[in-house]
Amino acid sequence: MIAQQISIFAENKPGRLAAVTRILAAEKINIRATNITTADTFGVINFIVDDPRRAAKALTQAGMTVQLRDVLAVLLEDKPGGLDRLTQLLAREAVNINNAYGFVLEGSKKAVFVVDVDQMDKTDELLRKHGIQTLDTEALSAIEPFHYLNY
Amino acid sequence: MYWEKEIETMDRTALERMQVERLTQTLERASRSPYYAERLKAAGADALSVRTVADVAKLPLTTKDDLREHSPYGFLAVERDELIRMHSSSGTTGRATVIFHTAGDIAAWTNIVARSMYMTGMRRSDVFQNMMTYGLFTGGLGFHYGAEKIGALVIPAGAGNSKRQIQLMRDFATTVIHIIPSYVLHLSTVFEELGVDPRRDTQVKIAFIGAEPHSEKMRQKIEAFYGFKAFNSYGLSEMNGPGVAFECPEQNGMHLWEDNYILEIVDPDTLKPLPDGEEGEMVLTTLLREGMPIVRYRTKDLTRVIPGPCPCGRTHRRIDRIKGRTDDMLILKGVNIFPIQIEKKLMDIPGVGQNFLIVLDREGYNDHMTVKVEVNREFFLGDLKQLEGLRRRIVEDLKSAILITPKVDLVEPGSLPKGEGKAVRVVDNRKD
Numbered sequence A: 001m002i003a004q005q006i007s008i009f010a011e012n013k014p015g016r017l018a019a020v021t022r023i024l025a026a027e028k029i030n031i032r033a034t035n036i037t038t039a040d041t042f043g044v045i046n047f048i049v050d051d052p053r054r055a056a057k058a059l060t061q062a063g064m065t066v067q068l069r070d071v072l073a074v075l076l077e078d079k080p081g082g083l084d085r086l087t088q089l090l091a092r093e094a095v096n097i098n099n100a101y102g103f104v105l106e107g108s109k110k111a112v113f114v115v116d117v118d119q120m121d122k123t124d125e126l127l128r129k130h131g132i133q134t135l136d137t138e139a140l141s142a143i144e145p146f147h148y149l150n151y
Numbered sequence B: 001m002y003w004e005k006e007i008e009t010m011d012r013t014a015l016e017r018m019q020v021e022r023l024t025q026t027l028e029r030a031s032r033s034p035y036y037a038e039r040l041k042a043a044g045a046d047a048l049s050v051r052t053v054a055d056v057a058k059l060p061l062t063t064k065d066d067l068r069e070h071s072p073y074g075f076l077a078v079e080r081d082e083l084i085r086m087h088s089s090s091g092t093t094g095r096a097t098v099i100f101h102t103a104g105d106i107a108a109w110t111n112i113v114a115r116s117m118y119m120t121g122m123r124r125s126d127v128f129q130n131m132m133t134y135g136l137f138t139g140g141l142g143f144h145y146g147a148e149k150i151g152a153l154v155i156p157a158g159a160g161n162s163k164r165q166i167q168l169m170r171d172f173a174t175t176v177i178h179i180i181p182s183y184v185l186h187l188s189t190v191f192e193e194l195g196v197d198p199r200r201d202t203q204v205k206i207a208f209i210g211a212e213p214h215s216e217k218m219r220q221k222i223e224a225f226y227g228f229k230a231f232n233s234y235g236l237s238e239m240n241g242p243g244v245a246f247e248c249p250e251q252n253g254m255h256l257w258e259d260n261y262i263l264e265i266v267d268p269d270t271l272k273p274l275p276d277g278e279e280g281e282m283v284l285t286t287l288l289r290e291g292m293p294i295v296r297y298r299t300k301d302l303t304r305v306i307p308g309p310c311p312c313g314r315t316h317r318r319i320d321r322i323k324g325r326t327d328d329m330l331i332l333k334g335v336n337i338f339p340i341q342i343e344k345k346l347m348d349i350p351g352v353g354q355n356f357l358i359v360l361d362r363e364g365y366n367d368h369m370t371v372k373v374e375v376n377r378e379f380f381l382g383d384l385k386q387l388e389g390l391r392r393r394i395v396e397d398l399k400s401a402i403l404i405t406p407k408v409d410l411v412e413p414g415s416l417p418k419g420e421g422k423a424v425r426v427v428d429n430r431k432d
């Protein structure tokens, strides 16, 4: 399943992240995870949020350069070797990871690893075949009370 | 102390009589070129319309665009067989402006360069190291010929390769150098690195610094470090190149060789002549050019005539340091750059947004250009790799256009200042 990450183009200078989070807070958007990639003077701020479309709209209205981007939110066992299983599989299949970041789900033994890869559909299929669970935007939105994982 | 005493100290009345005579001949020659044949006729002007120097103001002005539009042969007043050399202005805005020279043109140009150098104290016993780019750029060959004419030993070192320059200076006891101001400042750091003291370990006593605007303060800094006298030089390829105007030992303004050019300062808006002392755009007319006579050329350089006679005894009027330009041409590392060149390139690149800003900085003795470019909102896919690719492409494309590698910063759309009407495109932070 494909999830949506919200990506914001930002200059690498003080206050840019704060400007983004201020808008998200005002919109009562819940942030699940964040990650920043930079190249010298500029970078991209990435978020997994509970309502990416609403977040994107609010940020765009504030004049920011925003893109909803497909990513895979992979559900992993929070134990040694959990991430390795995923990365070994992707390496074997020559899937290139552009960006990755993870977060542990509180009160559970699970973690979510967000990967931005060059062959999205192939990787999605690959994970399904190997029984590795991915979460879509709706599922990510619902994880807050954590009952999703209690199934 | 004079190369040609009679001409250099000629009384103004005689000098102006000579100018009128030469202007008449220039108009006769110019009317043989396709461009001026038409232009002068349309303006109802001919060789008979000038009786005094002031009458030059009745003649039509010529712009760089005119030269460019009629390039390469529209201004040619002689058969092509008569030509022995061409030069072209540095930098490239669309079609380059090409200037063709006959043997007579090269001889006249060489003479005023020699006159200029001689004026500063250079003699046949000197060793002259020409640290300028040779080639299409007029700075290299122009000075080279002038120095040979004086009879000095010329080291055609060319630009760059700092350690070798210093080695040459020491091995051959160089006494006179020609160098661009930013490079001479950079070179001082190399001297320091090598532990060589130019005051103690070299014989250089005269430097010609031109091709780049610089302040009086910068000259003093250069002179203090090197212990030589630095003389300012003014020229432009359309008027030959170096040697148009040059500082005398008084170092207070540059004598413009009025036996070779008619000098006017005009109001850049009304184009009306301004009296001596008032600042405006310099307009020059060639008086000895055979291959490509140019009438009332708008240099776009802002300066003024320094009123009053010079203690050195030369009667040719002096122009002040160039204060700026009426267009937006930038000079970086001796290369002429127009913001429009950068704009044209940027607008051809998908991913580039509405606005951009050119920032010029001086770090130590090095000048840098940073181009801040707004990213197009639609182009952004949330991918850092894509942005890095865009930045690399901008650097490469600009480098091919302006011959200098700028630093490129991608910025958020709408973040750059917008000017009233015309966008603010350039911030020049270079001070002394």
Ligand SMILES: [Zn+2]
Pocket: B248, B249, B250, B255, B310, B311, B312, B313, B314
């Ligand atoms: Zn003088």
